[in-house]
Amino acid sequence: MAHDSATDDGLTEDSVGTGTEPDVRGVESRVGAWNTLSQIRGDPTALAGLAIISVVTLVALIASVDYYLLDYWLAETFWVHPARDPQEVEILLPPVGLENDFGQGTWEHPLGTDHRGRDIAARLFYGTRIAMLVGFVSTVIGLVGGTLVGSVSGYYGGWVDDVLMRAVETLYAIPFLVLVIAFMAAFGRNLTYAMIGVGIASIPTFARLLRSRVVSVREEEYVAAARAAGVRTRWIILRHVVPNSFAPVLVQATLQIGLAILIVAGLSFLGFGAQPPTPSWGQMLNQSRDSMLPNPWFSIWPGLAILFTVVGFNLLGDGLRDALDPHIEEE
């Protein structure tokens, strides 16, 4: 390290440091966002994950801007409107270069058309927006809720811990999908409630994960030092405890985004998520059920999109886990 040569009163302290110092430095030097990034750069699978996520995010951003600010201006001007039925209906066309009972695939609809003649490529493109929105929003809800519950529970311990953890375990005991569907049955069937439902249902995972780390980090001497210096408890939790406990939660969050996308696609498939005509991948899968035989591509495309995105998040999650856990490299 660059500063090992720091001298003090003419003595090289480094040469006479405590015995454990080199090891400790080896581990601690792997702290920090910059370091994590450079770790990932050397990991091809994580890089692949990052690349996939970047592409998907970019697509989602363009689609969002077009949807929220321009009201499908891009699509209507240069492309095909994803939500409106077209004038001349050419239903269930195959992708370009293939042929089926309904006709020949053309470059006008490179991935084919759906059962109402809408362009599948356009619907996939705009469906990305829903998938990413759902993944991020529900994960952030779970992350914030779980962090709150987990850190308070782990830091205070005692009856606070007991009450919070029993509550969380109760939530954990209910099957994920059942919980989300029950939530939507109570509040309403739309995308917002799907996101909130998935977010709440993922709180237990985050809370338990964070708590287990907080319980050990709260015993660290820098926490005692902060307390002795008169730092407010909530500030100690926020500034000293949570950042030092956060690595596994971050990994889980990355995996959770993929999982949330999958779950909400499943909900949409069941008719609980985004409602037509809003294009979403799960809903496309649902609509493709009746025409799977004449045109299998109708269901293959959204399936591939989901697979691609979820794999991307899982690869990055695994890479992050390796980068953030100092013990893995030692093995």
Add this chain to the structure above:
Amino acid sequence: MARETTNQLSSRQPLLEVRNLKTQFFTAEGDVRAVDGISFDVYPGEIVGLVGESGAGKSVAVRSIMRLIEEPGSIVGGEIRFKGDLLVGFEEHATQPTKREAVLSDEVMRRRIRGREIAIIFQDPMESLNPVYSVGSQLEEIIALNRDVDEPTAREIAVEMLGEVGIPEPDQRFSEYPHQFSGGMRQRVLIAMALACEPSLIIADEPTTALDVTVQAQILRLVTDIQQRYDTSFIWVTHDMGVIAEICDRVNVMYLGEIVEQATVDDLFHDTKHPYTESLLGALPRPDTTVDELTPIEGVMPEAIDPPPGCRFHPRCPDAREVCANRRPDIREDPDRQGPPHWTACFKNDAFDVGYWESEPLDGKRTSRGFDAGGGERR
């Protein structure tokens, strides 16, 4: 070194008064009396040593002063007064804090005392800094918290403090992370953090134990230097008699939750009264005398969960007699003494009239935990 004459000290108001402090830990195995009725004073501008073996209750004692004892432990008795404020106050023999005078609330304790009036330097410089923030931002946090300054000023003070404690190029090192500092440098940072708010009392909980001797010497020099410049009082916790001799003005020797001897550093070394202190000194290598073997203290310190009856040191004491096993000495001042006060909790002290000298020596009756006559010839 700021060695005041002790006569002057007695006429001044103590900064910190600890009276009969008791702290216990309630564990499944039983109640551990980590600190069992200790009393001592700290006067402005002096360095008071708290010395004893591991497990003697030194750290618990100083953490009790800051009210940092956590579950399953709690302070169960005694009184701590700091600059007239009551930090801990129990009525005599009561189990609840006293009502006669307000004990500082937790909020006031946090805002006014911790960090601002009393700061603490912990033992392990490797663990006492948060690895995810730069050293400077941690220092800045403490300054911004306890002094009413804006951020740029806090940063300025932080850089200045780093320079003050002898960190070269404080500007650059401000934004570096703890892992980029060596042990001695980190300890300097911790000293800077303790000094940041110019407290009247700094508690140093074995701050040099994790450092090697050369770095320790530098840190001790820095501390005595700072002590003179800022006129800060220190409570210096250590198990190293050498460190005590180096920097302390007065010393409290702790054994199994009790203070067994209390004297000025000169008296403690040259007119040692308590056999435990003698044993500690006997185990210390000294350049001025040539010995073939150092004298270890026989046996191990018993658990504070089940302290021995009578004098707590008697199973290991080379001078123990019958009376020591049956009666427990409190700490008393030597009545015939001239000069600075010297307190001991030993029946050899003339203040006790319990027939120590007529009592039978215990040598033959010791158990395995006790003392082996062959190796115990002192001096």
